[in-house]
Amino acid sequence: MQKLELKSFMQGLIRRNPGQPEFHQAVEEVAEKLIPFINENPKYLDASILERMTEPDRVISFRVTWMDDEGNIRVNRGHRVQFNGAIGPYKGGLRFDKSVSLGTLKFLGFEQVLKNSLTTLPMGGAKGGSDFNPKGKSEAEIMRFCHAFMTELYRYIGKDTDVPAGDIGVGGREVSFMFGQYRRIANEYTGVLTGKNLAFGGSNARTEATGYGSVYFAKEMLAVRNDDFNGKKTVVSGSGNVAQYTVEKLIQLGATVLTVSDRGGFLHDPDGIDAEKLTHIQQLKNVDRVSLGEYVKKDPGATYTEGQRPWGIKTDLAFPSATQNELDEKDAETLITNGCILVCEGANMPSTNKAVKVFEKNKIMYGPGKAANAGGVAISGLEMTQNSMRLQWSFEEVDEKLQGIMKKIHAKCMKYGQEDGWVDYVKGANIGGFVKVADALLAYGVI
Ligand SMILES: NC(=O)C1=CN([C@@H]2O[C@H](COP(=O)(O)OP(=O)(O)OC[C@H]3O[C@@H](n4cnc5c(N)ncnc54)[C@H](O)[C@@H]3O)[C@@H](O)[C@H]2O)C=CC1
Ligand SMILES: O=C(O)CCC(=O)C(=O)O
Numbered sequence: 001m002q003k004l005e006l007k008s009f010m011q012g013l014i015r016r017n018p019g020q021p022e023f024h025q026a027v028e029e030v031a032e033k034l035i036p037f038i039n040e041n042p043k044y045l046d047a048s049i050l051e052r053m054t055e056p057d058r059v060i061s062f063r064v065t066w067m068d069d070e071g072n073i074r075v076n077r078g079h080r081v082q083f084n085g086a087i088g089p090y091k092g093g094l095r096f097d098k099s100v101s102l103g104t105l106k107f108l109g110f111e112q113v114l115k116n117s118l119t120t121l122p123m124g125g126a127k128g129g130s131d132f133n134p135k136g137k138s139e140a141e142i143m144r145f146c147h148a149f150m151t152e153l154y155r156y157i158g159k160d161t162d163v164p165a166g167d168i169g170v171g172g173r174e175v176s177f178m179f180g181q182y183r184r185i186a187n188e189y190t191g192v193l194t195g196k197n198l199a200f201g202g203s204n205a206r207t208e209a210t211g212y213g214s215v216y217f218a219k220e221m222l223a224v225r226n227d228d229f230n231g232k233k234t235v236v237s238g239s240g241n242v243a244q245y246t247v248e249k250l251i252q253l254g255a256t257v258l259t260v261s262d263r264g265g266f267l268h269d270p271d272g273i274d275a276e277k278l279t280h281i282q283q284l285k286n287v288d289r290v291s292l293g294e295y296v297k298k299d300p301g302a303t304y305t306e307g308q309r310p311w312g313i314k315t316d317l318a319f320p321s322a323t324q325n326e327l328d329e330k331d332a333e334t335l336i337t338n339g340c341i342l343v344c345e346g347a348n349m350p351s352t353n354k355a356v357k358v359f360e361k362n363k364i365m366y367g368p369g370k371a372a373n374a375g376g377v378a379i380s381g382l383e384m385t386q387n388s389m390r391l392q393w394s395f396e397e398v399d400e401k402l403q404g405i406m407k408k409i410h411a412k413c414m415k416y417g418q419e420d421g422w423v424d425y426v427k428g429a430n431i432g433g434f435v436k437v438a439d440a441l442l443a444y445g446v447i
Contacts (some may be wrong), residue, residue, distance in 0.1 A: 001046045003039045006032055013054060020103030022324060022349070026110050027054050029353050029368075033427040034434055049438045056083045056109060057090075059102065060156050064130060066148040069138055078149050080128035080156055080164070083109035086440040088122035089160050091194075091377060091384075093167030095129035096145075096174065105129055107324070108167075108348055112377070114433030115370040118409050121381035126162055128153070134169045146177035154182050159190040159387070165380050166195045168323065171241060171286075172207065176200075191387025194380035198392070203383035205398040206376070211245025211346060212399070213375015213406050214319060214367075215253065218344040220410035221365045224423065229255040235315040237261045238322030239285050239292055242346040242373065246319050247278055259310035260292065261322060266310040267292045269302040314338040321346030332358035345369035356426065363422045371409050371429035378405045 014024050038044045064076045082090045092112040105127045113125030132145050166175055175195045182192050196202035232255045236243050239260040247257050256272040284294050293304040311331035318340055320327050332355035342365040359366040417428025
């Protein structure tokens with residue numbers, strides 16, 4: 001069998017998937033680290049495992065028709081990318097955002113396969129969503145859209161088939177609307193979605209899990225260098241679910257959090273965001289649903305800089321937790337020049353591939369999203385377990401399991417990524433996530 005070569009592999013992938021740059025980017029980052037490993041392990045090469053794992057099992061697209069408050073009929077497009085189900089039911093979030101395209105969901109679904117494998121739990125990878133823009137929509141419009149979306153999606157999912165959850169633009173409110181509609185149509189009460197309300201099958205600590213998990217992962221990275229969070233200046237981007245609970249855990253572990261951000265700009269509080277200020281941010285973002293710019297009215301010591309990201313603020317640690325490609329090569333260089341020693345990704349693919357190269361060249365601690373933010377889907381996996389057992393574990397019990405899982409993911413990254421005096425977490429996560437799925441595919445034969 002001819003050895004794989006990155007350039008020609010990527011040319012083929014781009015030809016087969018035109019106009020999907022985020023998908024190309026996600027695959028390239030993985031293929032670069034995996035190809036040498038596959039070439040050294042002919043069983044994966046001979047069985048064309050990388051070719052199989054970069055082609056989704058199936059892509060489902062559908063029309064979503066709903067009515068706005070003025071009585072106009074609106075049409076959006078919905079998708080579910082069931083990327084790879086080799087090691088368990090498809091699992092991964094739903095994103096509602098005007099920027100959503102099939103290419104976005106393919107990048108997210110591809111990353112999800114490796115991430116879910118890293119959690120050690122039996123979950124395949126998927127992602128879905130719609131180009132529906134929740135911004136400016138009333139609660140009733142959100143509800144009608146969610147019901148219409150589930151009316152189409154329900155026939156493709158199931159507790160042992162495919163279990164969606166939240167992502168950008170889909171939180172507890174939207175999951176509740178969709179779960180209610182599923183239950184009504186399917187006439188069964190099963191854990192077909194995760195991130196549910198605690199009153200109807202949700203897991204304790206799922207809301208907190210992605211942000212907390214990312215901080216637990218960073219704690220492990222720091223421990224390798226006998227370091228910890230105490231007194232460390234930290235910048236966080238985003239102010240949604242992941243960012244909020246990243247900030248909460250960072251404060252609890254002794255870091256000083258200087259920033260959060262939203263689509264309009266970033267908020268800088270030089271005195272540090274404490275628990276009380278975080279509650280204010282949560283009120284602005286989760287209840288009032290307004291710009292972070294409102295924060296400075298109550299706290300004049302802080303500034304809100306429109307149209308910019310927080311990477312220019314001098315910091316020790318950085319937690320990009322908003323969206324993909326929010327940190328580019330120049331931002332990476334600025335962070336390093338300012339003394340940043342660790343970047344831990346709460347978001348999916350927030351750093352461009354060129355930014356990642358800067359981190360690697362400077363040998364700083366860099367935790368890629370598929371490892372660092374896997375705590376969310378891990379607790380979703382445990383929500384599925386609790387639903388199957390028809391019981392609910394305590395917050396403390398789930399949080400302890402989350403810490404254990406993040407430790408195991410870190411250890412897996414070390415196993416495959418440890419180099420002389422440095423850990424290549426990208427290589428560790430990519431190979432560590434790949435092996436389990438690849439071995440399952442080998443065992444299944446030609447499928
Ligand atoms: N919710 C979860 O459990 C998990 C989420 N993630 C990833 O974490 C990131 C954030 O997701 P959530 O916090 O759940 O979503 P969210 O909808 O609660 O918050 C998204 C945040 O990102 C900001 N944002 C979105 N698009 C942006 C853009 N184009 N430019 C600048 N800021 C933008 C929003 O203002 C908001 O603060 C995403 O990359 C998501 O895929 C990863 C693992 C699990
Ligand atoms: O909890 C889940 O199933 C989805 C989490 C997710 O979308 C992600 O890890 O990016």
